[in-house]
Amino acid sequence: MKKITNRIKFYLDALLGLLYPNYCPGCGNSLVMGEKYICMQCVINLPYTYFKSSRKNVVSELLMGRFKFQKASSLCYFVKGGRLQKLLHNLKYEHKPQIGIELGIYLGNDLIKNGLTDFDVIVPVPLHHKKKKIRGYNQSEAIAEGITRAIDKPIDVKSIERVIFTDTQTKKDKFQRWDNVKDIFEIKYPENLKNKHILIVDDVITTGATIEALARKIETIENVKISVACVAIAKKM
Numbered sequence: 629m630k631k632i633t634n635r636i637k638f639y640l641d642a643l644l645g646l647l648y649p650n651y652c653p654g655c656g657n658s659l660v661m662g663e664k665y666i667c668m669q670c671v672i673n674l675p676y677t678y679f680k681s682s683r684k685n686v687v688s689e690l691l692m693g694r695f696k697f698q699k700a701s702s703l704c705y706f707v708k709g710g711r712l713q714k715l716l717h718n719l720k721y722e723h724k725p726q727i728g729i730e731l732g733i734y735l736g737n738d739l740i741k742n743g744l745t746d747f748d749v750i751v752p753v754p755l756h757h758k759k760k761k762i763r764g765y766n767q768s769e770a771i772a773e774g775i776t777r778a779i780d781k782p783i784d785v786k787s788i789e790r791v792i793f794t795d796t797q798t799k800k801d802k803f804q805r806w807d808n809v810k811d812i813f814e815i816k817y818p819e820n821l822k823n824k825h826i827l828i829v830d831d832v833i834t835t836g837a838t839i840e841a842l843a844r845k846i847e848t849i850e851n852v853k854i855s856v857a858c859v860a861i862a863k864k865m
């Protein structure tokens with residue numbers, strides 16, 4: 629029976645693919661059978677960092693000395709104009725949370741390879757509730773959802789809130805950014821996170837100011853450890 633259902637599903641998928649072809653947001657090519665949201669060519673050719681989650685990597689170097697963390701890792705480098713930028717743009721602005729889930733699965737598998745699996749809970753960088761309402765979802769939550777499919781750990785989206793709505797930060801320098809973000813998060817339920825190793829998850833890290841603001845608030849909770857994982861890290865500041 630299962631075999632027949634699978635076969636029907638196979639033909640239905642094929643038929644739907646013919647009627648409504650899906651395109652890969654990374655390169656614009658149409659997706660073929662077996663490709664869900666990102667085509668295989670894009671998956672193979674993403675600008676992977678290939679670094680182990682040791683302290684010697686670009687994310688660690690960027691965050692070092694700003695707060696205390698166990699490990700930090702990024703799946704890819706952020707390359708301007710590249711396919712990953714297109715994928716991340718679709719994830720954020722084109723209502724495609726599925727891309728976040730798929731990238732999250734790859735990130736999760738990468739964390740396994742790098743030995744970053746000893747955390748207790750995943751905290752996606754919170755979005756302000758107004759922004760979440762506009763976007764329909766939090767892209768970091770979608771990535772976290774993907775990670776849990778590779779590493780079975782709970783996601784906490786309740787204990788910390790983003791209480792200040794910030795404008796886009798692209799034009800501000802490092803110090804202005806810090807001033808702008810240092811109090812944007814508030815811990816609502818510290819008891820949920822105390823004594824835990826928390827994996828902070830973000831889509832892209834550029835200056836690291838947002839992660840630092842979040843981590844410094846988390847550090848005020850009793851006996852916590854922090855690690856950081858993101859899909860992409862900007863190579864040059």
Ligand SMILES: [Zn+2]
Nearest residue numbers: 652655667670
């Ligand atoms: Zn593609």
